[in-house]
């Protein structure tokens with residue numbers, strides 16, 4: 001099995017993530033993509049609690065056969081280091097070929113990540129394009145993946161909600177309902 005792990009804070013998950021994951025799945029012929037919710041990202045402090053971000057990922061991935069929400073980093077104490085996630089994934093799925101997918105912008109700092117210089121030995125690293133960021137300039141071997149440019153970010157979604165503006169069509173409809181129901185980011 002060719003297994004993709006899409007790492008992110010997902011605060012909240014949005015259409016930019018889903019389009020990138022779908023392009024990666026097609027381009028790399030992935031059987032499954034697990035959306036790995038960074039419970040305690042080492043480099044930033046999410047606004048919504050981990051369980052809420054995970055529930056939104058569950059809602060957003062429910063209708064796509066190949067997409068799954070992953071609790072790997074929620075059920076592990078301490079900071080959510082990618083090296084620990086890849087080692088655990090290799091233990092859980094020893095037969096699978098692993099692909100770790102995230103934005104090209106995130107990889108530019110990869111040498112500051114825990115054991116960042118050796119992550120490419122644990123999985124094929126896939127860097128999806130993001131508007132405003134060049135695909136090059138990553139200091140370790142990665143597979144660059146051009147995807148349709150979607151200028152949506154979680155930061156912009158949180159800002160719009162705080163300003164009382166709609167996020168209709170920025171996130172899947174069930175996520176929009178969840179955000180309203182729980183009053184997140186107001």
Ligand SMILES: Nc1ncnc2c1ncn2[C@@H]1O[C@H](COP(=O)(O)OP(=O)(O)OP(=O)(O)O)[C@@H](O)[C@H]1O
Pocket residue numbers: 007008009010011015016017020102103104105106128129130131150151152153154155156
């Ligand atoms: N619109 C997008 N197109 C392509 N990649 C994206 C897009 N939005 C996010 N990504 C990538 O997906 C990964 C996980 O994203 P993350 O959960 O941090 O969302 P984000 O929108 O970047 O959040 P924030 O605005 O809070 O920093 C990141 O590496 C990011 O670069």
Ligand SMILES: O=C(O)c1ccc[n+]([C@@H]2O[C@H](COP(=O)([O-])O)[C@@H](O)[C@H]2O)c1
Pocket residue numbers: 006007008009010038041042043044080081082083102103106112113114
């Ligand atoms: O392992 C680390 O030290 C590390 C440091 C920074 C970021 N990451 C991972 O990079 C991915 C993208 O991060 P972000 O902030 O864009 O959501 C996500 O899976 C993070 O857990 C990992």
